[in-house]
Amino acid sequence: SQQGEEDPQALSIQEGENATMNCSYKTSINNLQWYRQNSGRGLVHLILIRSNEREKHSGRLRVTLDTSKKSSSLLITASRAADTASYFCATVGSGNTGKLIFGQGTTLQVKP
Amino acid sequence: EADIYQTPRYLVIGTGKKITLECSQTMGHDKMYWYQQDPGMELHLIHYSYGVNSTEKGDLSSESTVSRIRTEHFPLTLESARPSHTSQYLCASSEYSRGSSYNEQFFGPGTRLTVL
8 A cells, every 4th residue: 555554444333333444654744634435435534633733633533643654544333334434544645745645444334 | 526527437448449538627726636445445646736837746656638728628638548447537626826735626516437
């Protein structure tokens, strides 16, 4: 993978539970972004965290970033069946060319 | 919903055909991108553009070509399709601001291409 590893590759939980996905990357970054992809569709931007930030919240989403470990996590609280999708992290390199490098993604299934 | 469109959504063609995948956006974004994504896999950047008359190869080698004659259009062309080109192709766009660290990309719905 260009990016590194995302784990788990697949996650299945019950509605109401929390879901945590992890992402690791290889190079220094300008920012890290999380995207969501519903089956067979395009990606939707969820949240961006800059390299000088450690934690960010948006609604039921919480993202952390540890640049010393080159890793990030996405927490979805109180999950809903509609959260079922694939989630990708993507990094923008420190050269700020604007190019995103995507991870392999985590497929989340939330059972009603 | 982002104002970025791709046509066709699905395309099944025979080997050797020339095809063009259309992508257009109405947000006035300077940067546009093409990604290739196999089922269950990550996205790979195959082409990008910083603006009109700018095109660059991405990180994944591709036999496709692109053009950027107008800001809103970024079509991708395969001169002679092969079964190895079967994949999903996603187009995206973002604003360009020199020195900005904010690079949210807006994605189209994708074109799923099958070459028989």
